[in-house]
Each structure stands twice: as structure tokens, then as C-alpha cells.
Amino acid sequence: MRYFTETAKYLFVICTITLTGCNKDSRTGPEDNGASPNILLIIADDMGKDATAGFAEGNVKPNTPNIDGIRNKGVSFNNFWVYPTCSPTRASILTGKYGYRTGVKWANDLLGSSEPILHQYLKENTEDAYATALVGKWHLSGNENTMFNPETLGMDYYAGLLRGGVESYYQWMLTEDGHQSTQTAYITEKFTGLAIDWIKAQDRPWFLWLAYTAPHTPFHVPPAEMHTQGNLPEYMQGISALPYYLAAIEAMDFQIGRLLNSLPDAERENTVIIFIGDNGTPNLAAQFPYSNSTVKGTLYQGGINTPLFVSGPGITRIGEQDDHLVGSTDLFATIAEVAGISSPEINDSKSFKPLFSGEDSNRDFQYSEMNDGASDLWAISDGQYKLIVNANGGQEMYDLSTDPYEGNDLLAGILSSGQLAAKERLQIELDRIRD
Template sequence: MNIPFKLSLVTLSIISITFFACNKEDDPVEPTVTDLPNILLIIADDMGKDATAGFAEGSIKPTTPNIDKIKDEGLTFNNLWVNPTCSPTRASIITGKYGYRTGVKWANDELDPSEEILHKFIKDETDNAYSTAIIGKWHLSGETTTINPESFGMDYYAGLLSGGVQSYYQWQLTENGESTVQTQYITKVFTDLSIDWINNQSKPWFLWLAFNAPHTPFHFPPGGMHSQGTLPNYTDGLDPMPYYMAAIEAMDFQIGRLLSEIPQEELDNTIIIFMGDNGTPTQVAQAPYSSSTVKGSLYQGGINVPMFISGKGVSRTGEDNHLVCSSDLFSTIAELAGVGVTEVHDSKSFKALLSGTTAHRDFQYSESNNGIRDLWSISNGSFKLIVNANGEEELYDLDNDPYEQNDLLQGGLTTEQENAKSDLEEELSKIRM
């Protein structure tokens, strides 16, 4: 596994980095390389609130001590919205743009190589102060298996180009633009690659680690990584839940191994973000969700997913209920990296929430297009509107009906509800101008 060696810390420690702020009036004090935190973004694939410890949704939970530690030592974001499927969520994070701007609105949609990605933005705006990498699932180039994601502007890529694997034990690894067939457990390999890459860095780093767990196929992970006991090989007709839970627990085990391999001083200077990319798969949806309100849908079970942030500079703990969109991670991570910017494209930084309670947005937005029709959703936190391109609409009172059982448009609206609907429609039209 060829991982490029970086400049020495001695050389870098004497270099001051100039940061360029967008629309700033006064130049900030220029931080040195040693002031900058490492940033670790961990993305779980198909892990909704009903499959995550600490949330009321779902009655069957995996044992995840390492993810729990990230949660308990930091901040839980209760109102993160993503997209109903994985590619659009990843595209929104990496570009800071909503899907209708990039054309990535459903799984397997392709991100145009002309888009500026977060990794390149950080490197350009910090005068190359950061080493950057993506390890794991890419899924932004359709089903193309010949592209080298490094061409988008990151320093290093190793992982799975496509959206999934036929087997967690036999899959195609792309590294340095070359592909090889792997027979080791994919979750462990992504962790090994991450450990190797981090250990070879000598300046601040930003690692986007995208596991493909617990995405299907349902399978039995190696022993010692989970608490689900001995399971037969999965076949149709078996209960998929223990296999799904085992995959989450195996991922948690590997997250713990990764964090234990980072020297404590370096870990103390690291911000950790853990999140899901969309809701739970239909086969393992748990109440209060149903198979029609999880992954693939614009209902809360499909787009309101877990996010925990802890580590360097995160002084708040507990829960936060402010509205956040996945696109906001672009500006937030950039600001954490020292870039003097709080808003880029559709991305609004919520860095201030890590230490305070200042709201950064009044509405949140999500969308989808499954090849049949466009759908859009917008919320002010209390009311939520879903709009179908065919003109159909649904309106929900999330304060009193958080799981969207009662479409208010099926009856008469109060003045408050009429005003909320009008405001949401107006904001939606502004977003899509």
C-alpha cells in the first residue's frame, strides 16, 4: 500500500500559514501549523437513529462502546438532515452544494470532476497546510471503476469506488488509481489503510473515512468483533437483524482500533465527527419507522440521522437541537481547519455550535430523484413540507407528530399551519432559484 510521505514537522513548524477569509473585514491572527487540529470524519453507511444507541427510536440496539464514547464526550446533533440515499449525501458534504446544483440526487449519480471538493478547498485556502485523504466508499462516479478519485484534488485515496460489494470478503480495492481484488474483511482493511496513512503524516491531516458497513449484503463478520454470537451464513428467509447489528458492532470495533493506534497527544488534537449517510434499510427498519419511511424516503426515518462530534475545540456536551444539513459540513470542516469562511455555496458553518448555542440556519432542505420524479422537503424545525414534482404536497407538525403519521393537508389548516406552509413554500422557491 503506497502512501506518500509528507514534509517534516521541523520544516513545517517554522512556516506561518495565511488564511483567506470570504467577506472578512479584518485579517485574523495567522495560526501556525501546530495550532491546527486534525479532523477525522467517519461515515457509516445505512445507519439510522433506530440502529444507534442513545436514540429513542428502535428497540434493538448494537453494542457500540467506541461510537458511544464519541457521543458521550461530545455533542449529539438531533436535527441533522441528509439525503435519502448515499451518493447525494456524500456529494453535498464534499461540495457544500445541494444535489440539484451538482446533479447528484440519487444513488449512483456521478459528480462532475469540475466540482471543487472540500479537500482541495482546504488545501488551497490554507496554503497546503493539511494532508488530506478519503479512505473507503467513494460512490460519486456512478459505476465507473477506472477513475482515480485523487484527480478531484485530495492527496490520497484508497477504497471502494462503487456503491456496494457482493461480499465483504471479496471486493475490489482501488489505491493510487490501480485496482486489486481483496479477500480480507473490508471494514478491517479500511481501518488498516487509515492507520497506515495517519501514521505517515507529519502535518495536520483531514481524513474522510467512509465505511461501507452496515450496508448490505447481510453477513457474519469475523469473530471477536461483535456480540451477536455464532450465526449461519445469511440467506434469504433468515432474520437480517442480528447480521445488521453484527456489521455495526464490527465497524465500532474497528473504530476503537483506529483511535487506539493514534498517539494520545495527536488524538487530543483531533476533532472526530461520526455520522450516518441516510436512514436504515427497509429490511431492518424499526418502529416508530416503517419500511416506507426509512432509507430512500424523505420522511424523518430516511433523512434525520445520527451525528456526534467530539474532541479538540468541542466544549459543549449533551444534545443540540439546531437545524443542520449535510451540506453544512463543508463550511464547518473548512472553518475547523482554519479557513476564515462561514458560508460557501449552500453550506453554512455550524462550528459555533461546538462551543455555543448560536443558530446558523432557519430552514433545512433535502431532496431526491429516483429516476421517476423529483421530490423536495423543507422544514423550519416545527413544520415540514414535502413537495412532489407532480404537484402533490404533504405537511407535518414535527413538534406534535415527529414520525409523520398525520398529513395536515388531509384536513383543514389552522392559521398557524397555513402561515407555516406559505413560509416553507416561499423558502423552497428561494432555495431553488
């Protein structure tokens, strides 16, 4: 049984300049010139494959020339797993640990202050060679702690939104350096401006985690120059949310272009860019082949298999797609290795940096989980078979090679000997992970 939780004018000239800047053929990586690369991690909030160009899922795509530029100048990972909601995905990246180890398994769960985070790890293991920052959505302080300063965990700078969302994209509470102020600027634009200002102030290699709230609800219309979805009226319940959702993505892409254009050519060419969606599309904007019960908030592919693009110095596979297994936890070790730290495995994190140049991967299984207080579930896959286990004893199993959108639960019938062996392997690995 399935479970579930819950055209304006575009600035074409600017976009053309952006694409030109993002598509330079001459690139020199740290291996070539000895310079440590900058690292830019961009997180889109609630952006699934069905809303992302470059994937077969979804019939209507937003116009995203800048995100497309990242994908086209690097590697697109087809089998990237996250968590069904945003907080555990963010915690898994920040700590390199699975959610059951940190206690962050659902939206609004609290990440303990004793957990070592990626920013601090970079500083301690590069002799403070990297400046580190997090701009944008935090969502790891629970519901109550509205005065928390993430800088106390070991990053140089934090500015953004502590909570998981806003009531208005045009009126929201900014926390910067531990101080709060009410903002009326469009939140996606403001986050970008803060990121640009911080980067300009750096005189050493930097790691910036830029976490947009877009395209998460509410479906508020962006400034007209940032999207191509037409003259949208104020969103009201009962009308299609899709154009509003796509408009928010286009506005985010517009701002990503603004950020990339702000970088001098040499700095841009020495920056590794990682773009991800933190979980699947929300049900109000989900497109075929996903349904309301297989997107955000679920352990089905529409909830946890999201976009991952990587481009920049050291990435020699230009415009390629990769089918190796990757998880959000793996971003910790990967970013550390990009920064020059020789630790291919850290906590539950396995670096996938070798995949940048066509080498092999050391990950044989993917893992995700959720616990929303009512359902406690885990998922594991070897790339072909996927097993979902409920703490109440229920199980589901799918062959993703023939049934990629999980329409046929193999456990509803009689398993073949090969399927039985696969189920046993998955169960053994799941038990090992959760031991």
C-alpha cells in the same frame, strides 16, 4: 400518499482500553496551543437513529462503546438531515452544494469532475497546511467508471471502493492510488488498516474522510471477535436481517476503536471527530417507530434524519444534545472553519461550528431532495413544520413537534391560520433555495 423505493466473544479488554483512551478529560484545542487540529470524518453506510445508541428510536441497539465514546465526549445533534441515499449525501458534503446544483440526487449519480471538492478547498485555503485523504466508499463515479481515481479531484490520497457496494465483504475490488486489486480481507478491517497506515505517514495536520461500507448489505457475518451477536449462520432471505445488520455495526465500531487506539495520546487529543450516518436504515432492518415506507430511500424522517456526533478539541459541550437544524451540506463549511478558514458560509453550506461551544446557529431551514427517475421530490423544514413537495404537484405537511414520525398529513385536513402561514414560509424558502 406515501412514496417508497425500494454471540461471539467481544474483546472486552481492548474495548475498555479504547474507552479509556476516548474519555480523557484533559484536552487542548487549537485555540489554546496554536496547533491546527486533525479532522476525522467517519461515515457509516445506512445507519439510522433506530440502530444508534443515544436515540429513542429502535428497541434493539448494537454494542458500540467507541461510537458511544465519541457521542459522550462531545455533542449529539438531534436534527441532522442528509439525503435518502448515499451518493447525494456524499456529494453534498464534498461540495457544500445541494443535489440539484451538482446533479447528484440519487444513488449512482455522477459527480462532475469540475466540481471543487472539500479536500482541495482545504489545501488551497490553508496554504497546503493539511494533508488530505479519502479512505473507503466513494460512490460518486456513476455505474460505468470503474477506473476513476478520486485523487485527480484534489485530494492527496484515495484508497477504497469506487462502487456503491460489494457482493462480498470478503472479496472485493480495492482502488488505491489509481490501481486496482482484488482483496479478501474483511472490508471494514481493511479500510481501517489503510486509514491507520496513512495517518502514521503524516507529518502535518490531516483531514481524513473514512467512509465505511458497513452496515450496508450484503448481510455477511463479520469475524467473531468483532461482534456480540452470537454464532450467526449464513444470512438467507426470509430470516431476520437485524442481528446481521447489528453485527456489521459492531464490527465497524470495533475497527473505529482500533483506529483511535493507534493514535498517540497527543494526536488523539488534537483530533476533531465527526461521526454520521449517510442515510436511514434499510427497510429489512428498520425498527419501530419507522416502517418500510419511511426509511432509507424516502424523504421521511427515518430516511433523512440520521446520527451526527462531534467531539474533540474546541468542543466544550460535553455529553450534550443539540436541537438546532443542521444539514449534510453544512459539513463543508464546518470542517473548513475547524481547519482555520474563516468562511462561515460557502455555497449552500453554513458552518455549525459555533454550536460546539453553545453559540447560536445561522440556519433557519433544512432542505433535502430525491430524484430516482420515477419520483422527483423535495423536503424543507423549519424545525417544527415539514413540507414535502412532489414535482407532479402532490404535497404533504407535518408538524414534527407533535407528530415526529409523520403519521398525520396536515394537508389531508383544514389548516389553521398558523399552519397556513407556516406552509407559506416553507414554500417561499423552498422556491428561494431552488431558484
